[in-house]
Amino acid sequence: MLYYLYDNTFEGFLTAVFDIYFRKENPERIVNQTTDILLFTETHTIITDEEKASRVFLGLKKKISRSALNMLYLCFLSELPDIELILLRYIQKSLASDISIETNFADDDVLELSKIHKKVSREAERMRMFVRFQKTADGLFFAAMEPLYNVLPICADFFQDRYADQAWLIYDTRRQFGLYYDLKTVEIVRFEQTPDFLRNGKIKQEQQDESETAFQDLWKDYLSSITIRERKNLKLQRQFMPKRFWKYLVEKS
Amino acid sequence: MNPQIFDKLKTLAEAAKYDVSCASSGTSRPNSEKGLGSAAGWGICHSFTEDGRCVSLLKTMLTNYCIYDCGYCANRRSNDIPRTTFSVSELVELTIEFYRRNYIEGLFLSSGIVRNADYTMERMVRVAKDLRTIHRYNGYIHLKSIPGASRELVAEAGLYADRLSCNIEMPSEQSLKLIAPDKDYQSVFRPMHYIQQGVLENKEDRKKFRHAPRFAPAGQSTQMIIGGSPDDDNKILHLANAMYQRPAMKRVYYSGYIHINQYDTRLPALITPPLVRENRLYQSDWLMRFYGFKVDEIVNEKHPNLELEIDPKLSWALRNPQFFPVDVNTADYEMILRIPGVGVKSAQLIIASRKFGRLTSENLKKIGVVMKRARYFITCNELPTFTVNEAKPEYIRRALTEPTKKKRKTNERQMKIPFEG
Ligand code: SF4
Numbered sequence: 001m002l003y004y005l006y007d008n009t010f011e012g013f014l015t016a017v018f019d020i021y022f023r024k025e026n027p028e029r030i031v032n033q034t035t036d037i038l039l040f041t042e043t044h045t046i047i048t049d050e051e052k053a054s055r056v057f058l059g060l061k062k063k064i065s066r067s068a069l070n071m072l073y074l075c076f077l078s079e080l081p082d083i084e085l086i087l088l089r090y091i092q093k094s095l096a097s098d099i100s101i102e103t104n105f106a107d108d109d110v111l112e113l114s115k116i117h118k119k120v121s122r123e124a125e126r127m128r129m130f131v132r133f134q135k136t137a138d139g140l141f142f143a144a145m146e147p148l149y150n151v152l153p154i155c156a157d158f159f160q161d162r163y164a165d166q167a168w169l170i171y172d173t174r175r176q177f178g179l180y181y182d183l184k185t186v187e188i189v190r191f192e193q194t195p196d197f198l199r200n201g202k203i204k205q206e207q208q209d210e211s212e213t214a215f216q217d218l219w220k221d222y223l224s225s226i227t228i229r230e231r232k233n234l235k236l237q238r239q240f241m242p243k244r245f246w247k248y249l250v251e252k253s
Numbered sequence: 254m255n256p257q258i259f260d261k262l263k264t265l266a267e268a269a270k271y272d273v274s275c276a277s278s279g280t281s282r283p284n285s286e287k288g289l290g291s292a293a294g295w296g297i298c299h300s301f302t303e304d305g306r307c308v309s310l311l312k313t314m315l316t317n318y319c320i321y322d323c324g325y326c327a328n329r330r331s332n333d334i335p336r337t338t339f340s341v342s343e344l345v346e347l348t349i350e351f352y353r354r355n356y357i358e359g360l361f362l363s364s365g366i367v368r369n370a371d372y373t374m375e376r377m378v379r380v381a382k383d384l385r386t387i388h389r390y391n392g393y394i395h396l397k398s399i400p401g402a403s404r405e406l407v408a409e410a411g412l413y414a415d416r417l418s419c420n421i422e423m424p425s426e427q428s429l430k431l432i433a434p435d436k437d438y439q440s441v442f443r444p445m446h447y448i449q450q451g452v453l454e455n456k457e458d459r460k461k462f463r464h465a466p467r468f469a470p471a472g473q474s475t476q477m478i479i480g481g482s483p484d485d486d487n488k489i490l491h492l493a494n495a496m497y498q499r500p501a502m503k504r505v506y507y508s509g510y511i512h513i514n515q516y517d518t519r520l521p522a523l524i525t526p527p528l529v530r531e532n533r534l535y536q537s538d539w540l541m542r543f544y545g546f547k548v549d550e551i552v553n554e555k556h557p558n559l560e561l562e563i564d565p566k567l568s569w570a571l572r573n574p575q576f577f578p579v580d581v582n583t584a585d586y587e588m589i590l591r592i593p594g595v596g597v598k599s600a601q602l603i604i605a606s607r608k609f610g611r612l613t614s615e616n617l618k619k620i621g622v623v624m625k626r627a628r629y630f631i632t633c634n635e636l637p638t639f640t641v642n643e644a645k646p647e648y649i650r651r652a653l654t655e656p657t658k659k660k661r662k663t664n665e666r667q668m669k670i671p672f673e674g
Pocket of ligand 1: 364
């Protein structure tokens with residue numbers, strides 16, 4: 001049994017693909033270095049290499065469209081168990097085929113990835129929908145989130161474009177990193193020690209902007225005023241706005 | 254902050270809530286020079302109310318005082334309710350602060366009529382203007398044009414708003430005059446026409462001068478109340494179809510009548526709003542806009558009302574069995590779209606995938622085709638041929654309605670069913 005171990009980055013994964021071709025190997029799994037490995041498993045540790053990764057990328061670019069490449073990246077961000085193997089098979093089939101396989105939905109891997117792609121995109125969309133900023137006393141707009149997939153990086157452009165004139169921080173409490181925008185660029189930041197407000201995602205009263213509570217209350221009032229009681233349908237509400245987001249929603253917590 | 258703002262928001266949001274156009278889609282406005290906001294081109298829902306509706310905009314009235322007396326409206330002059338008015342700056346602040354917190358995509362503003370149409374329209378335009386010019390706000394703005402407003406004010410509104418709307422309210426002028434004696438179709442169609450002209454002229458200007466300001470880039474929409482008058486679906490959908498023929502008309506909304514006017518005998522005393530009918534109308538609207546159906550195929554003199562039991566596409570298929578079965582491996586896209594159980598997405602996937610080999614029913618299922626319905630209307634490689642022509646349409650109707658009754662109850666209540674089938 002052969003396992004490839006890598007650093008969980010997309011480049012690392014592409015490097016692994018390169019090594020598979022170069023070493024003519026066929027690993028059972030491609031997994032994060034930190035995974036517990038059974039005693040007698042043979043391993044090969046990938047050293048992430050920009051050069052190798054970009055050679056795989058360029059090779060793929062000749063075979064599939066930009067949007068298919070982008071789809072592969074999004075699927076990678078799903079972090080689903082053994083997503084690497086599905087991606088690998090897709091890449092192998094693409095490289096072996098004369099025409100692009102990307103619209104062949106009768107192929108199980110193509111179909112599977114298109115479904116995962118949909119799920120990841122949906123999760124990213126939900127970030128754009130359900131992020132709720134709280135204004136702090138020093139003017140920073142803060143939001144905590146717990147996305148199912150690692151979608152924060154692909155939401156950066158959206159938030160940077162929309163909230164260009166305010167400093168903001170969106171923190172992924174599951175993966176323990178955030179995006180911070182300082183009116184110029186977006187950077188990845190990490191808290192060394194988990195601050196209090198990250199436990200429940202709420203900024204304490206004394207650290208809030210003085211009108212923050214008022215606007216939160218206005219928002220809650222607004223939502224309850226526009227509800228049409230004759231049509232009450234909580235099930236439908238939960239279907240569109242799943243419970244797992246409620247913890248960080250001003251109107252639900 | 255003025256503490257009265259809480260009461261004002263409650264009253265004025267409540268007053269605006271029956272206007273259903275939740276969509277904020279249709280414009281793409283990149284943020285310019287680091288101002289605030291962008292309209293992303295597709296509407297983002299930021300929350301959902303307890304009735305399951307998408308909340309994308311701060312939808313409110315400027316005031317709920319009104320000099321008119323429309324029977325279907327809670328703000329009519331003769332109704333005894335608390336009245337209040339937002340100041341321009343209060344509304345601007347609310348919009349900006351909600352927007353900054355990612356609560357909303359933008360503002361949807363309507364108003365009761367105070368003094369006269371132009372006086373009211375002018376204040377609405379002021380809100381939009383201040384947002385754009387003072388606060389450099391690039392988010393979405395939808396203004397509901399006041400019936401009877403002058404061409405100049407409609408023109409100015411179009412400079413700041415993404416979308417303008419004029420509600421036609423009742424599916425026939427006769428019904429409108431009966432229930433809203435101060436209004437007629439002229440007062441609705443005239444501003445509609447101004448908007449249309451504004452959009453067309455602007456298109457010409459932008460050809461000549463690339464930086465000419467944009468006029469209502471998301472076009473216009475309208476809404477009608479259904480179930481509040483005897484007008485049938487044939488009438489409603491033909492009117493909607495005529496609306497869609499106008500340039501710049503983007504959406505027609507159908508709003509199931511809600512009985513809010515207990516003593517007014519001009520209106521029917523419905524116990525529950527006609528939700529299923531409303532949903533069937535939306536589905537028909539989709540068939541016209543995205544599925545290539547002609548309005549006469551959906552409703553006509555002989556078939557003036559939509560069936561409540563089954564959706565309009567299935568209904569059409571059962572009335573026209575001669576077009577089936579469709580061979581999914583050879584038929585063209587237009588015909589595949591007409592198969593019950595096949596949505597736009599699966600139709601596209603079918604076309605894309607069959608280049609690589611013949612599709613089987615297993616493939617179709619995975620692609621997302623609802624085989625339970627589709628199987629009566631298609632042939633593919635190995636499917637047994639028990640189609641609508643061997644079975645009788647009546648049999649299929651029964652097979653498809655009876656076991657799903659339970660499920661339908663919950664689905665039927667949503668405002669916008671993503672149309673599959
Ligand atoms: S003019 Fe508008 S606000 Fe006034 S009563 Fe009629 S529908 Fe209501």
